[in-house]
Amino acid sequence: MTAARRERVRTIVYSLVLLVVCLGAWQAVAGAGGKGGKGSGIPGPVAVAQTSWHMLADPFYDHGPNDKGFGLQLGYSLGRLVMGYLAASVVAIMLGVALGSSPALFKAANPFIQILKPVSPLAWMPLFLYTIKNAGQAAVLVIFMSSLWPTMANTAFGVASIKQDYLNVSRLLQLSWPRRFFQVILPAAAPAILAGLRISIGSAWVAIVAAEMLIGGTGVGYFVWNEWNNLALNSVIFAILAIGLVGVLLDFGLGRVAKLVAYTE
């Protein structure tokens, strides 16, 4: 057995042990607590598994505003995510390229960015609600705010660190602005930009749950809140796991794109 293979086996074993420990701890918490063997009221793994099975068996039903299938809710959330994220990414890449190409502009804009960056995207919600008076669009704007900064910062960094050699060649060839942008600057900075896009989609997915809890109506965030109001903790735990899984898939997808644009000098 090679060293690499041995390590892989060890990883799998550790992973399985962790899984068993987690499930065991969960079961223990679920079973412990209340008097008379009633348990803490937190559903155990088996109960959640049963609920999950029901949820996944019929994910797209629609029985009115307070009773929609989980798949449908996930669809609403992903729709908002895509809109806010794509718009933010386009804006962030444009701004990032501008900031990365001009040190003076970067220095001038940096204080403003530093102040806005640590603000939770949810803090913008009241302003958005007041100005556009549409809860759904306000949530999309929250996603926009949450995925703006990492992409912008990484793009600026990527563009600022493009090797002078490539810029010299594009000067010698007198590339027009669009050709320089699409054939030199974007591909040269693409690995850094993708790193930013990956961070952004993560923070956008984190923000959407909270935003939807606030606006209500549709989406996984609203689903979680609604199930809490129903005291259906089974469904809440199921939703936590499902949200995590979707986050992993989103990151995996962008990871594949990052591989496509990677290059070695």
Next chain:
Amino acid sequence: MAFLEIDHATKFFPDPDGRGQLCVFRDVAFGVERGEFVTMVGHSGCGKSTLLNIIAGLETASLGGVVLEGREISGPGMDRMVVFQNFSLMPWMTVTQNVRLAVRSAYPSWPSRKIEEWVERYVEMVGLTGAENKRPSALSGGMKQRVGLARAFATEPKVLLLDEPFAQIDALTRGVIQEELVRMWTASRNTVFMVTHDVDEAILLSDRIALMTNGPDARLAEIVEVKIPRPRFRSSIIDDPEYARLRSHIIHFLVERSRHLQEQAVAEAHTEGSRAAGELIPTR
């Protein structure tokens, strides 16, 4: 006036401590005729790559300038193309894409088919057929510089600028690519200005060799003519008596005179007073 005229070019760089400026080279003046191959030889720091960049339009002379076909150079242009020491290929582009980027710039009005044929022709000329879809990271140093040569020649520049093009290529491959360069140049007859450390390379390729004194405050000391008839081959040129004479002359220059001449210039400048060589001059 020559086809390409270096007109009393002087270059200052900001001094490291930022108080003034340091002269890299001073008052360099010579002409290159159409179709001529001129090489500049000198020690590191004499500013020969800087001069090449000034001709390319990537930098500007502090005083004086460069005139090509009677017009002063004010920036980069498709009439000049550089082959770089570090190749400077776009690492995210394949061989074909790298050459195509240049061809599209040189011939913006050409239809795609003609551009493709042209790219293919030059890729074939440098013997990279079969490696068209490889990226630079998958190529050896020699192959990378073949792409560099294809990219430069494919734009058919009036002046080809070679910035120590073979310095990063292993000695055996270097000879092969030098001969390929000669073959391509013989066919195209571009005007060439090359910068190198390698005396043998300079003699093999050049019509004339410009010798620079040491920097800072380097000067153009002399220009020697290479009277060895073409075609020249690496294998036979070393038996030419002119080759031995030239080689010894240039190496003597590099080892001793390049330094003496600089010191002499410094001393003279001191007696003149104001134009102290290598000394800080106030920022203008």
